[in-house]
Amino acid sequence: MSEKVLMKGNEALAEAAIAAGCRHFFGYPITPQTEVAAHMSKRMPKIGGVYLQAESEVAAINMVLGASAAGVRAMTSSSSPGVSLKAEGLSYLAGSDLPAVIVNVQRAGPGLGGIQPSQADYWQATRAPGHGDFKMLVFAPSTVQEMVDLGAIAFDLGDKERMPAMILSDGLLGQMMEPVVMGSEEKKVQEKPWAVSGHKNKREHNVINSLYIDPPNMEAILKARYERYAEIQENEQRCEEYLTDDADIILVAYGASARISRSAVDAARKENIKAGLIRPITLWPYPDKAILSKIGTTKVFLCVEMSTGQMVDDVKLIVNGKRDVRFYGRTGGVVPTPAEVLNEIKKIKGGI
Amino acid sequence: MSMNLLLAGFGGQGILFTGKVVAYAGMLDGKEVSWLPSYGPEMRGGTANCSVCVSGSPIGSPLVTAPDVLVAMNLPSLEKFEDTVVSGGMIIVDSSIVEAKIKRKDVKAIYLPATRLASDNGLKGMANMVIAGRLYKETKFCSENAFNEGIRKSIPARKQELLDNNMAAVKIGMKSGA
Numbered sequence: 458m459s460e461k462v463l464m465k466g467n468e469a470l471a472e473a474a475i476a477a478g479c480r481h482f483f484g485y486p487i488t489p490q491t492e493v494a495a496h497m498s499k500r501m502p503k504i505g506g507v508y509l510q511a512e513s514e515v516a517a518i519n520m521v522l523g524a525s526a527a528g529v530r531a532m533t534s535s536s537s538p539g540v541s542l543k544a545e546g547l548s549y550l551a552g553s554d555l556p557a558v559i560v561n562v563q564r565a566g567p568g569l570g571g572i573q574p575s576q577a578d579y580w581q582a583t584r585a586p587g588h589g590d591f592k593m594l595v596f597a598p599s600t601v602q603e604m605v606d607l608g609a610i611a612f613d614l615g616d617k618e619r620m621p622a623m624i625l626s627d628g629l630l631g632q633m634m635e636p637v638v639m640g641s642e643e644k645k646v647q648e649k650p651w652a653v654s655g656h657k658n659k660r661e662h663n664v665i666n667s668l669y670i671d672p673p674n675m676e677a678i679l680k681a682r683y684e685r686y687a688e689i690q691e692n693e694q695r696c697e698e699y700l701t702d703d704a705d706i707i708l709v710a711y712g713a714s715a716r717i718s719r720s721a722v723d724a725a726r727k728e729n730i731k732a733g734l735i736r737p738i739t740l741w742p743y744p745d746k747a748i749l750s751k752i753g754t755t756k757v758f759l760c761v762e763m764s765t766g767q768m769v770d771d772v773k774l775i776v777n778g779k780r781d782v783r784f785y786g787r788t789g790g791v792v793p794t795p796a797e798v799l800n801e802i803k804k805i806k807g808g809i
Numbered sequence: 810m811s812m813n814l815l816l817a818g819f820g821g822q823g824i825l826f827t828g829k830v831v832a833y834a835g836m837l838d839g840k841e842v843s844w845l846p847s848y849g850p851e852m853r854g855g856t857a858n859c860s861v862c863v864s865g866s867p868i869g870s871p872l873v874t875a876p877d878v879l880v881a882m883n884l885p886s887l888e889k890f891e892d893t894v895v896s897g898g899m900i901i902v903d904s905s906i907v908e909a910k911i912k913r914k915d916v917k918a919i920y921l922p923a924t925r926l927a928s929d930n931g932l933k934g935m936a937n938m939v940i941a942g943r944l945y946k947e948t949k950f951c952s953e954n955a956f957n958e959g960i961r962k963s964i965p966a967r968k969q970e971l972l973d974n975n976m977a978a979v980k981i982g983m984k985s986g987a
Contacts, residue, residue, distance in 0.1 A: 463829065463842070488849065572849045632845060632848055633843055633845040634829070634832060636836045636841075713870075716870060717869055719869050720869025720870060723869075792872050795870055
Protein backbone atom coordinates (compact mmCIF):
# COMPACT_ATOMS: atom_id res chain seq x y z
CA MET A 458 0.00 0.00 0.00
CA SER A 459 2.98 2.36 -0.28
CA GLU A 460 1.87 3.40 -3.76
CA LYS A 461 0.60 6.94 -4.17
CA VAL A 462 -3.14 6.86 -4.84
CA LEU A 463 -6.00 9.32 -5.02
CA MET A 464 -8.35 8.97 -2.09
CA LYS A 465 -11.17 10.89 -0.48
CA GLY A 466 -10.39 12.29 2.96
CA ASN A 467 -13.16 10.19 4.49
CA GLU A 468 -11.87 6.98 2.89
CA ALA A 469 -8.28 7.77 3.85
CA LEU A 470 -9.33 8.19 7.46
CA ALA A 471 -11.07 4.82 7.45
CA GLU A 472 -8.05 3.16 5.84
CA ALA A 473 -5.72 4.83 8.37
CA ALA A 474 -7.77 3.40 11.24
CA ILE A 475 -7.54 -0.07 9.74
CA ALA A 476 -3.78 0.34 9.30
CA ALA A 477 -3.60 1.38 12.97
CA GLY A 478 -5.14 -1.93 13.95
CA CYS A 479 -8.73 -0.76 14.47
CA ARG A 480 -11.07 -3.69 13.85
CA HIS A 481 -14.18 -2.34 15.57
CA PHE A 482 -16.23 0.40 13.95
CA PHE A 483 -19.69 1.50 15.06
CA GLY A 484 -21.49 4.24 13.19
CA TYR A 485 -24.64 5.79 11.92
CA PRO A 486 -24.94 7.49 8.51
CA ILE A 487 -24.89 11.25 8.11
CA THR A 488 -23.67 13.55 5.34
CA PRO A 489 -20.85 14.50 4.81
CA GLN A 490 -19.10 11.65 6.68
CA THR A 491 -20.90 8.71 5.10
CA GLU A 492 -17.85 7.47 3.15
CA VAL A 493 -16.03 6.70 6.42
CA ALA A 494 -18.75 4.23 7.40
CA ALA A 495 -19.26 3.00 3.83
CA HIS A 496 -15.56 2.23 3.47
CA MET A 497 -15.51 0.45 6.83
CA SER A 498 -18.54 -1.63 5.84
CA LYS A 499 -16.68 -2.81 2.74
CA ARG A 500 -13.33 -3.48 4.40
CA MET A 501 -14.07 -4.80 7.88
CA PRO A 502 -15.74 -8.09 6.87
CA LYS A 503 -12.74 -8.90 4.65
CA ILE A 504 -10.17 -8.50 7.44
CA GLY A 505 -12.00 -10.13 10.32
CA GLY A 506 -13.19 -6.84 11.77
CA VAL A 507 -16.57 -5.64 12.99
CA TYR A 508 -18.60 -3.06 11.13
CA LEU A 509 -21.87 -2.32 12.82
CA GLN A 510 -24.44 0.27 11.84
CA ALA A 511 -26.03 1.11 15.15
CA GLU A 512 -29.62 2.20 15.68
CA SER A 513 -28.44 5.69 16.61
CA GLU A 514 -25.35 7.78 17.31
CA VAL A 515 -25.92 7.30 21.05
CA ALA A 516 -25.84 3.54 20.60
CA ALA A 517 -22.73 3.71 18.39
CA ILE A 518 -20.65 5.68 20.91
CA ASN A 519 -21.68 3.33 23.72
CA MET A 520 -20.67 0.34 21.59
CA VAL A 521 -17.32 2.07 21.16
CA LEU A 522 -17.13 2.42 24.94
CA GLY A 523 -17.81 -1.27 25.40
CA ALA A 524 -15.28 -2.34 22.77
CA SER A 525 -12.65 -0.01 24.20
CA ALA A 526 -13.26 -1.32 27.73
CA ALA A 527 -12.57 -4.78 26.35
CA GLY A 528 -9.17 -3.54 25.19
CA VAL A 529 -9.56 -3.21 21.41
CA ARG A 530 -9.09 -0.19 19.20
CA ALA A 531 -12.54 1.19 18.44
CA MET A 532 -13.81 4.06 16.34
CA THR A 533 -16.97 5.90 15.43
CA SER A 534 -17.58 8.71 13.00
CA SER A 535 -20.31 11.24 12.47
CA SER A 536 -20.98 14.83 11.52
CA SER A 537 -21.93 17.75 13.73
CA PRO A 538 -25.55 16.94 14.75
CA GLY A 539 -24.55 13.32 15.25
CA VAL A 540 -21.58 14.28 17.39
CA SER A 541 -23.88 16.26 19.68
CA LEU A 542 -25.76 13.01 20.26
CA LYS A 543 -22.50 11.33 21.23
CA ALA A 544 -21.84 13.85 24.02
CA GLU A 545 -22.95 11.51 26.79
CA GLY A 546 -20.73 8.67 25.57
CA LEU A 547 -17.71 10.97 25.19
CA SER A 548 -18.07 12.10 28.79
CA TYR A 549 -18.37 8.48 29.97
CA LEU A 550 -15.30 7.48 27.95
CA ALA A 551 -13.27 10.27 29.54
CA GLY A 552 -14.65 9.49 32.99
CA SER A 553 -13.70 5.84 32.53
CA ASP A 554 -10.18 6.65 31.22
CA LEU A 555 -10.93 4.87 27.96
CA PRO A 556 -9.30 5.56 24.59
CA ALA A 557 -11.33 5.74 21.37
CA VAL A 558 -11.18 7.63 18.11
CA ILE A 559 -14.16 9.82 17.24
CA VAL A 560 -14.39 11.48 13.85
CA ASN A 561 -16.36 14.67 13.31
CA VAL A 562 -16.68 15.65 9.64
CA GLN A 563 -18.12 19.05 10.49
CA ARG A 564 -21.10 20.57 8.71
CA ALA A 565 -22.94 23.80 9.37
CA GLY A 566 -24.96 24.21 12.56
CA PRO A 567 -26.73 24.76 14.91
CA GLY A 568 -29.58 22.29 14.65
CA LEU A 569 -29.72 20.27 11.48
CA GLY A 570 -27.97 23.27 9.97
CA GLY A 571 -26.66 22.44 6.52
CA ILE A 572 -24.53 19.78 4.96
CA GLN A 573 -21.77 22.02 3.59
CA PRO A 574 -18.35 22.38 5.28
CA SER A 575 -18.00 24.20 8.59
CA GLN A 576 -15.66 24.61 11.56
CA ALA A 577 -18.32 25.66 14.04
CA ASP A 578 -17.77 22.69 16.37
CA TYR A 579 -14.43 23.96 17.69
CA TRP A 580 -15.88 24.96 21.02
CA GLN A 581 -17.72 21.67 21.32
CA ALA A 582 -14.55 19.69 20.59
CA THR A 583 -12.18 21.67 22.80
CA ARG A 584 -14.40 23.01 25.58
CA ALA A 585 -17.39 20.80 26.23
CA PRO A 586 -17.70 17.57 24.28
CA GLY A 587 -19.90 16.41 27.17
CA HIS A 588 -20.62 17.19 30.81
CA GLY A 589 -18.00 17.30 33.52
CA ASP A 590 -14.34 18.21 33.93
CA PHE A 591 -12.47 16.56 31.08
CA LYS A 592 -10.42 17.00 27.95
CA MET A 593 -10.21 15.11 24.72
CA LEU A 594 -7.28 15.00 22.29
CA VAL A 595 -8.35 16.93 19.18
CA PHE A 596 -6.50 16.61 15.88
CA ALA A 597 -7.10 18.89 12.90
CA PRO A 598 -5.83 17.47 9.60
CA SER A 599 -5.66 19.84 6.64
CA THR A 600 -4.78 17.40 3.86
CA VAL A 601 -5.86 13.89 2.94
CA GLN A 602 -2.33 12.66 3.71
CA GLU A 603 -2.66 14.15 7.18
CA MET A 604 -5.88 12.20 7.71
CA VAL A 605 -3.74 9.11 7.41
CA ASP A 606 -0.85 10.37 9.54
CA LEU A 607 -2.99 11.84 12.32
CA GLY A 608 -5.39 8.91 12.27
CA ALA A 609 -2.51 6.67 13.38
CA ILE A 610 -1.28 9.17 15.97
CA ALA A 611 -4.78 9.59 17.41
CA PHE A 612 -5.00 5.87 18.15
CA ASP A 613 -1.48 5.66 19.57
CA LEU A 614 -1.69 8.73 21.78
CA GLY A 615 -5.23 7.91 22.89
CA ASP A 616 -4.07 4.46 24.00
CA LYS A 617 -0.99 5.85 25.70
CA GLU A 618 -2.91 8.50 27.62
CA ARG A 619 -6.10 6.44 28.02
CA MET A 620 -8.37 9.18 26.71
CA PRO A 621 -10.68 9.73 23.74
CA ALA A 622 -9.21 11.38 20.65
CA MET A 623 -11.20 13.32 18.07
CA ILE A 624 -10.31 13.87 14.44
CA LEU A 625 -11.92 17.22 13.68
CA SER A 626 -12.40 17.19 9.92
CA ASP A 627 -14.98 19.00 7.79
CA GLY A 628 -17.10 18.41 4.71
CA LEU A 629 -14.48 19.86 2.39
CA LEU A 630 -11.60 17.71 3.65
CA GLY A 631 -13.83 14.64 3.88
CA GLN A 632 -15.16 14.90 0.35
CA MET A 633 -12.03 15.98 -1.51
CA MET A 634 -9.57 13.59 -3.13
CA GLU A 635 -5.83 14.12 -2.95
CA PRO A 636 -2.77 11.93 -3.46
CA VAL A 637 -2.01 9.85 -0.40
CA VAL A 638 0.54 7.23 0.60
CA MET A 639 -0.57 4.75 3.21
CA GLY A 640 1.92 3.45 5.77
CA SER A 641 3.34 0.10 4.66
CA GLU A 642 3.25 -1.87 7.89
CA GLU A 643 0.52 -2.65 10.36
CA LYS A 644 1.01 -1.07 13.75
CA LYS A 645 1.33 -3.34 16.75
CA VAL A 646 -1.41 -2.45 19.21
CA GLN A 647 -0.10 -1.98 22.70
CA GLU A 648 -1.01 -4.22 25.64
CA LYS A 649 -3.84 -3.01 27.85
CA PRO A 650 -3.54 -4.70 31.25
CA TRP A 651 -6.50 -2.64 32.49
CA ALA A 652 -8.95 -4.06 29.94
CA VAL A 653 -12.02 -5.99 31.03
CA SER A 654 -11.23 -8.98 28.86
CA GLY A 655 -11.50 -12.66 29.75
CA HIS A 656 -8.65 -13.97 31.93
CA LYS A 657 -9.90 -17.34 33.29
CA ASN A 658 -9.47 -16.20 36.90
CA LYS A 659 -5.73 -15.73 36.48
CA ARG A 660 -5.82 -12.23 38.00
CA GLU A 661 -8.02 -9.87 39.96
CA HIS A 662 -10.82 -8.68 37.74
CA ASN A 663 -10.57 -5.20 36.27
CA VAL A 664 -13.30 -2.61 36.67
CA ILE A 665 -14.09 0.14 34.15
CA ASN A 666 -16.32 2.74 35.73
CA SER A 667 -17.03 6.46 35.80
CA LEU A 668 -19.12 6.53 39.01
CA TYR A 669 -17.48 7.84 42.16
CA ILE A 670 -19.87 8.45 45.04
CA ASP A 671 -17.32 9.83 47.50
CA PRO A 672 -16.53 13.48 46.62
CA PRO A 673 -12.96 13.66 48.03
CA ASN A 674 -12.12 10.43 46.21
CA MET A 675 -13.53 11.75 42.98
CA GLU A 676 -11.73 15.06 43.44
CA ALA A 677 -8.43 13.19 43.83
CA ILE A 678 -9.10 11.20 40.66
CA LEU A 679 -9.93 14.36 38.72
CA LYS A 680 -6.82 16.13 40.02
CA ALA A 681 -4.64 13.22 38.97
CA ARG A 682 -6.30 13.22 35.55
CA TYR A 683 -5.69 16.96 35.18
CA GLU A 684 -2.03 16.47 36.07
CA ARG A 685 -1.85 14.09 33.12
CA TYR A 686 -3.64 16.68 30.98
CA ALA A 687 -1.00 19.25 32.01
CA GLU A 688 1.79 16.93 30.84
CA ILE A 689 0.01 16.40 27.54
CA GLN A 690 -0.43 20.16 27.16
CA GLU A 691 3.31 20.52 27.70
CA ASN A 692 4.53 17.66 25.50
CA GLU A 693 2.04 16.85 22.77
CA GLN A 694 1.11 20.14 21.12
CA ARG A 695 1.64 20.18 17.38
CA CYS A 696 1.53 22.89 14.75
CA GLU A 697 3.07 23.97 11.49
CA GLU A 698 4.56 27.40 10.91
CA TYR A 699 4.80 28.95 7.46
CA LEU A 700 6.81 32.13 6.79
CA THR A 701 6.29 33.36 10.37
CA ASP A 702 9.86 34.44 11.18
CA ASP A 703 9.65 37.92 9.68
CA ALA A 704 5.85 38.20 9.50
CA ASP A 705 4.08 41.39 10.54
CA ILE A 706 0.71 39.68 10.19
CA ILE A 707 0.39 36.10 11.37
CA LEU A 708 -2.70 34.19 10.31
CA VAL A 709 -3.85 31.42 12.62
CA ALA A 710 -6.01 28.79 10.97
CA TYR A 711 -6.56 25.03 11.09
CA GLY A 712 -7.95 22.39 8.74
CA ALA A 713 -9.55 23.60 5.51
CA SER A 714 -9.22 27.27 6.57
CA ALA A 715 -5.45 26.79 6.89
CA ARG A 716 -5.20 25.71 3.24
CA ILE A 717 -7.06 28.81 2.14
CA SER A 718 -5.02 31.01 4.50
CA ARG A 719 -1.76 29.61 3.14
CA SER A 720 -2.79 30.62 -0.39
CA ALA A 721 -3.66 34.07 0.95
CA VAL A 722 -0.24 34.33 2.64
CA ASP A 723 1.47 33.45 -0.65
CA ALA A 724 -0.59 36.08 -2.47
CA ALA A 725 0.21 38.67 0.21
CA ARG A 726 3.94 37.94 -0.04
CA LYS A 727 3.74 38.58 -3.79
CA GLU A 728 2.46 42.05 -2.91
CA ASN A 729 5.31 42.57 -0.44
CA ILE A 730 3.14 42.15 2.62
CA LYS A 731 4.94 40.16 5.28
CA ALA A 732 2.28 37.62 6.17
CA GLY A 733 2.76 34.19 7.76
CA LEU A 734 0.68 31.31 9.04
CA ILE A 735 0.53 29.27 12.23
CA ARG A 736 -1.49 26.13 11.61
CA PRO A 737 -2.53 24.30 14.78
CA ILE A 738 -2.50 20.54 14.18
CA THR A 739 -3.61 19.71 17.71
CA LEU A 740 -6.54 21.86 18.87
CA TRP A 741 -6.26 20.28 22.29
CA PRO A 742 -3.56 20.48 23.45
CA TYR A 743 -3.55 23.91 21.77
CA PRO A 744 -0.12 24.91 20.41
CA ASP A 745 0.31 27.91 22.71
CA LYS A 746 4.11 27.83 22.51
CA ALA A 747 4.11 28.75 18.81
CA ILE A 748 1.75 31.68 19.40
CA LEU A 749 3.68 32.87 22.47
CA SER A 750 6.98 32.78 20.60
CA LYS A 751 5.65 35.17 17.95
CA ILE A 752 4.06 37.79 20.20
CA GLY A 753 7.34 39.69 20.28
CA THR A 754 7.95 39.63 16.54
CA THR A 755 4.59 40.06 14.85
CA LYS A 756 2.32 43.07 14.87
CA VAL A 757 -1.03 41.38 14.65
CA PHE A 758 -2.66 37.95 14.62
CA LEU A 759 -5.55 37.18 12.27
CA CYS A 760 -7.67 34.09 12.94
CA VAL A 761 -9.43 32.64 9.92
CA GLU A 762 -12.21 30.15 10.57
CA MET A 763 -15.34 28.72 8.98
CA SER A 764 -17.39 29.87 11.97
CA THR A 765 -18.45 33.12 13.60
CA GLY A 766 -15.24 33.05 15.65
CA GLN A 767 -14.39 30.26 18.08
CA MET A 768 -10.67 29.38 17.96
CA VAL A 769 -9.95 33.12 18.11
CA ASP A 770 -10.83 32.90 21.83
CA ASP A 771 -7.85 30.60 22.43
CA VAL A 772 -5.51 32.90 20.54
CA LYS A 773 -6.75 35.88 22.56
CA LEU A 774 -6.26 33.98 25.82
CA ILE A 775 -2.67 33.18 24.85
CA VAL A 776 -1.83 36.64 23.48
CA ASN A 777 -3.42 38.13 26.60
CA GLY A 778 -3.80 41.64 25.23
CA LYS A 779 -0.15 42.00 24.20
CA ARG A 780 -1.01 42.15 20.50
CA ASP A 781 -4.08 42.85 18.45
CA VAL A 782 -6.00 39.67 17.55
CA ARG A 783 -8.39 39.98 14.59
CA PHE A 784 -10.89 37.57 13.14
CA TYR A 785 -12.20 36.75 9.70
CA GLY A 786 -14.71 34.01 9.08
CA ARG A 787 -17.42 32.67 6.81
CA THR A 788 -20.02 30.34 8.20
CA GLY A 789 -23.20 28.43 7.51
CA GLY A 790 -21.45 26.20 4.97
CA VAL A 791 -19.76 29.02 3.04
CA VAL A 792 -16.06 28.39 2.33
CA PRO A 793 -13.92 31.54 2.27
CA THR A 794 -11.78 32.18 -0.81
CA PRO A 795 -8.07 33.04 -0.68
CA ALA A 796 -8.96 36.39 -2.31
CA GLU A 797 -11.30 37.27 0.57
CA VAL A 798 -8.63 36.44 3.13
CA LEU A 799 -6.04 38.44 1.18
CA ASN A 800 -8.42 41.39 1.19
CA GLU A 801 -8.65 41.09 4.97
CA ILE A 802 -4.86 41.01 5.24
CA LYS A 803 -4.66 44.17 3.14
CA LYS A 804 -7.22 45.95 5.33
CA ILE A 805 -5.13 45.14 8.38
CA LYS A 806 -1.91 46.15 6.61
CA GLY A 807 -3.41 49.57 6.01
CA GLY A 808 -3.91 50.06 9.74
CA ILE A 809 -0.58 48.96 11.18
CA MET B 810 1.48 24.62 -15.85
CA SER B 811 -1.33 24.88 -13.38
CA MET B 812 -5.00 24.51 -14.16
CA ASN B 813 -8.15 25.14 -12.16
CA LEU B 814 -10.88 23.15 -13.81
CA LEU B 815 -14.60 23.15 -13.17
CA LEU B 816 -16.67 20.35 -14.70
CA ALA B 817 -20.44 20.59 -14.55
CA GLY B 818 -23.45 18.80 -15.94
CA PHE B 819 -26.28 16.41 -15.06
CA GLY B 820 -25.71 13.59 -12.61
CA GLY B 821 -24.86 10.47 -14.64
CA GLN B 822 -22.91 12.23 -17.40
CA GLY B 823 -19.61 11.17 -15.87
CA ILE B 824 -18.65 14.58 -14.53
CA LEU B 825 -16.99 13.25 -11.37
CA PHE B 826 -15.23 10.48 -13.29
CA THR B 827 -13.80 12.90 -15.83
CA GLY B 828 -12.49 15.01 -12.97
CA LYS B 829 -10.90 11.95 -11.44
CA VAL B 830 -9.12 11.16 -14.72
CA VAL B 831 -7.66 14.67 -14.82
CA ALA B 832 -6.59 14.50 -11.17
CA TYR B 833 -4.98 11.07 -11.57
CA ALA B 834 -3.17 12.12 -14.73
CA GLY B 835 -1.84 15.24 -13.02
CA MET B 836 -0.69 13.23 -10.03
CA LEU B 837 1.10 10.68 -12.23
CA ASP B 838 2.79 13.60 -13.97
CA GLY B 839 4.29 14.61 -10.61
CA LYS B 840 1.99 17.56 -9.97
CA GLU B 841 -0.03 18.54 -6.93
CA VAL B 842 -3.71 17.76 -7.48
CA SER B 843 -7.07 17.99 -5.74
CA TRP B 844 -10.55 16.83 -6.67
CA LEU B 845 -13.67 18.10 -4.94
CA PRO B 846 -17.23 17.09 -5.88
CA SER B 847 -20.37 19.03 -5.18
CA TYR B 848 -22.38 17.09 -2.66
CA GLY B 849 -25.87 17.48 -1.36
CA PRO B 850 -29.23 18.29 -2.87
CA GLU B 851 -27.90 19.46 -6.23
CA MET B 852 -26.47 16.04 -7.02
CA ARG B 853 -29.78 14.31 -6.32
CA GLY B 854 -31.36 14.86 -9.70
CA GLY B 855 -30.04 18.30 -10.56
CA THR B 856 -26.62 19.41 -11.69
CA ALA B 857 -23.40 17.84 -10.48
CA ASN B 858 -20.11 19.64 -10.53
CA CYS B 859 -16.55 18.92 -9.67
CA SER B 860 -13.52 21.13 -8.97
CA VAL B 861 -10.10 19.86 -10.04
CA CYS B 862 -6.81 21.66 -9.40
CA VAL B 863 -3.55 20.67 -11.05
CA SER B 864 -0.56 22.70 -9.93
CA GLY B 865 3.19 22.82 -9.47
CA SER B 866 2.80 24.04 -5.89
CA PRO B 867 0.66 22.89 -2.93
CA ILE B 868 -3.03 23.50 -3.47
CA GLY B 869 -4.77 25.85 -1.08
CA SER B 870 -8.49 25.90 -1.62
CA PRO B 871 -9.64 22.86 -3.62
CA LEU B 872 -12.86 24.73 -4.36
CA VAL B 873 -12.59 26.27 -7.83
CA THR B 874 -14.50 29.56 -7.83
CA ALA B 875 -12.67 31.14 -10.79
CA PRO B 876 -11.90 28.35 -13.26
CA ASP B 877 -9.30 28.57 -16.02
CA VAL B 878 -11.33 25.96 -17.84
CA LEU B 879 -15.07 25.30 -17.57
CA VAL B 880 -16.62 22.18 -19.03
CA ALA B 881 -20.40 22.58 -19.27
CA MET B 882 -22.36 19.49 -20.24
CA ASN B 883 -25.78 21.06 -19.79
CA LEU B 884 -27.41 24.48 -20.08
CA PRO B 885 -27.92 25.17 -16.35
CA SER B 886 -24.20 24.61 -15.82
CA LEU B 887 -23.23 27.04 -18.56
CA GLU B 888 -25.65 29.65 -17.22
CA LYS B 889 -24.48 29.19 -13.66
CA PHE B 890 -20.71 29.22 -14.21
CA GLU B 891 -20.02 31.14 -17.45
CA ASP B 892 -19.38 34.41 -15.61
CA THR B 893 -16.95 32.81 -13.15
CA VAL B 894 -14.36 31.80 -15.76
CA VAL B 895 -11.18 33.88 -15.63
CA SER B 896 -10.54 36.28 -18.48
CA GLY B 897 -8.46 34.51 -21.12
CA GLY B 898 -9.80 31.16 -19.93
CA MET B 899 -11.67 28.48 -21.83
CA ILE B 900 -15.20 27.11 -21.94
CA ILE B 901 -15.96 23.73 -23.51
CA VAL B 902 -19.65 22.95 -24.01
CA ASP B 903 -21.29 19.77 -25.22
CA SER B 904 -23.04 21.45 -28.14
CA SER B 905 -25.27 18.43 -28.81
CA ILE B 906 -26.97 19.17 -25.48
CA VAL B 907 -26.38 22.90 -25.01
CA GLU B 908 -27.89 24.92 -27.85
CA ALA B 909 -27.08 28.30 -26.32
CA LYS B 910 -23.99 30.22 -27.35
CA ILE B 911 -21.25 31.35 -25.00
CA LYS B 912 -21.72 35.07 -24.36
CA ARG B 913 -18.25 35.84 -23.06
CA LYS B 914 -15.89 37.34 -25.66
CA ASP B 915 -12.76 37.17 -23.49
CA VAL B 916 -12.57 33.38 -23.29
CA LYS B 917 -11.83 30.65 -25.80
CA ALA B 918 -15.21 29.11 -26.69
CA ILE B 919 -15.25 25.50 -27.81
CA TYR B 920 -18.41 23.88 -29.09
CA LEU B 921 -18.00 20.11 -29.16
CA PRO B 922 -20.98 17.87 -30.02
CA ALA B 923 -19.60 15.24 -27.67
CA THR B 924 -22.80 13.29 -27.03
CA ARG B 925 -23.49 12.94 -30.78
CA LEU B 926 -19.86 12.06 -31.60
CA ALA B 927 -19.91 9.37 -28.93
CA SER B 928 -23.16 7.75 -30.04
CA ASP B 929 -22.24 8.00 -33.76
CA ASN B 930 -19.20 5.88 -32.93
CA GLY B 931 -21.03 3.30 -30.86
CA LEU B 932 -19.77 4.83 -27.63
CA LYS B 933 -23.07 5.88 -26.08
CA GLY B 934 -22.64 7.44 -22.65
CA MET B 935 -19.01 8.37 -23.22
CA ALA B 936 -19.45 12.00 -24.19
CA ASN B 937 -17.50 12.88 -21.06
CA MET B 938 -14.43 11.06 -22.39
CA VAL B 939 -14.76 12.73 -25.79
CA ILE B 940 -14.61 16.00 -23.86
CA ALA B 941 -11.66 14.72 -21.82
CA GLY B 942 -9.78 14.10 -25.06
CA ARG B 943 -10.50 17.59 -26.31
CA LEU B 944 -9.64 19.09 -22.94
CA TYR B 945 -6.27 17.35 -23.10
CA LYS B 946 -5.64 18.51 -26.65
CA GLU B 947 -6.42 22.11 -25.75
CA THR B 948 -4.55 22.31 -22.44
CA LYS B 949 -1.83 19.61 -22.49
CA PHE B 950 -1.99 19.79 -18.70
CA CYS B 951 0.25 16.72 -18.36
CA SER B 952 2.32 14.34 -20.47
CA GLU B 953 0.43 12.06 -22.85
CA ASN B 954 1.72 9.01 -20.98
CA ALA B 955 0.41 10.31 -17.68
CA PHE B 956 -2.94 11.11 -19.29
CA ASN B 957 -3.36 7.59 -20.67
CA GLU B 958 -2.26 6.07 -17.38
CA GLY B 959 -4.65 8.39 -15.52
CA ILE B 960 -7.55 6.97 -17.52
CA ARG B 961 -6.48 3.40 -16.79
CA LYS B 962 -6.08 4.09 -13.06
CA SER B 963 -9.46 5.81 -12.82
CA ILE B 964 -11.29 2.74 -14.08
CA PRO B 965 -11.79 0.22 -11.25
CA ALA B 966 -9.99 -3.13 -11.69
CA ARG B 967 -13.27 -5.02 -12.15
CA LYS B 968 -14.30 -2.73 -15.01
CA GLN B 969 -11.06 -2.70 -17.01
CA GLU B 970 -12.94 -4.07 -20.03
CA LEU B 971 -14.27 -0.52 -20.42
CA LEU B 972 -10.78 0.85 -20.97
CA ASP B 973 -10.73 0.39 -24.75
CA ASN B 974 -13.99 2.24 -25.25
CA ASN B 975 -12.84 5.03 -22.97
CA MET B 976 -9.63 5.38 -24.95
CA ALA B 977 -11.57 5.33 -28.24
CA ALA B 978 -13.78 8.16 -26.98
CA VAL B 979 -10.74 10.16 -25.89
CA LYS B 980 -9.21 9.76 -29.38
CA ILE B 981 -12.37 11.15 -30.98
CA GLY B 982 -12.10 14.18 -28.72
CA MET B 983 -8.42 14.63 -29.53
CA LYS B 984 -9.12 14.54 -33.27
CA SER B 985 -12.02 17.01 -33.01
CA GLY B 986 -11.63 20.66 -33.87
CA ALA B 987 -8.79 20.02 -36.31
